[in-house]
């Protein structure tokens with residue numbers, strides 16, 4: 001028999017148009033009371049952060065902090081602030097990076113975390129995990145699940161469409177992430193959660209069945225992607241690891257990050273990675289490619305703004321990013337010849 005297991009899930013999830021205008025009432029109905037630190041990114045998200053600040057500061061002791069730069073440094077800034085001035089709740093208002101910074105800092109400062117994404121570019125909005133660069137590459141670190149998630153579809157649909165398309169790329173990646181997990185399970189390398197696999201695959205299917213609606217960029221599509229990313233975030237919480245949401249396609253994207261940093265969005269890179277890894281798994285990679293094309297997400301090296309050589313380099317080094325994570329890339333990875341073949345056959349290069 002397996003030992004005890006603890007799962008961290010979000011307690012409140014609000015999705016709707018204009019819901020941020022009612023944030024004081026929403027928090028009150030969730031019985032979230034106390035003092036707040038709002039963490040935002042620079043530029044546009046700072047304005048949304050200021051909006052939330054203005055809504056809350058009348059009745060609550062509220063502070064705001066805008067962060068930028070490398071994730072690790074920004075976490076230190078937030079945690080220093082919290083150690084000088086402890087808060088009950090840390091509210092992240094912003095994109096994926098801001099949410100990761102707040103989630104990590106909240107966990108290490110023993111305060112509750114509230115997630116208010118202004119874009120839906122990846123599935124970190126709902127999970128208890130943070131991906132953070134370390135000396136060995138990239139690690140998925142256990143942090144804290146948000147006590148509340150508020151997704152205002154009006155704000156999210158106002159953001160550039162590219163972010164939503166990127167969220168769809170992160171969503172389709174569940175197809176290969178689950179295949180990699182099943183492979184590792186069949187080889188006796190890991191335990192597997194059927195429930196987490198099913199939930200993760202279903203969230204990808206919702207998105208893939210709704211290309212036209214999403215392509216419109218309206219609030220209906222935003223709502224669909226929001227629910228799908230919630231689903232995969234929850235699947236990772238159930239699994240207690242990022243396994244159901246992150247496989248060889250994520251390793252490829254992390255490898256690409258270290259070769260050509262900040263070239264494309266996370267979800268855009270894993271989407272292209274999913275096409276190639278699905279080819280390796282012998283699955284329907286064309287279906288993935290067609291879907292990404294239809295929603296206007298990158299499908300080639302050129303679309304990502306990356307040269308062919310970097311794609312090959314990322315493919316041959318991806319297995320080194322997280323050696324503990326067994327995937328279709330195996331323990332020795334792809335040779336340069338094999339990598340070139342995969343990338344050309346799938347028309348990525």
Ligand code: ZN
Pocket residue numbers: 122123170245246250266270
């Ligand atoms: Zn991802």
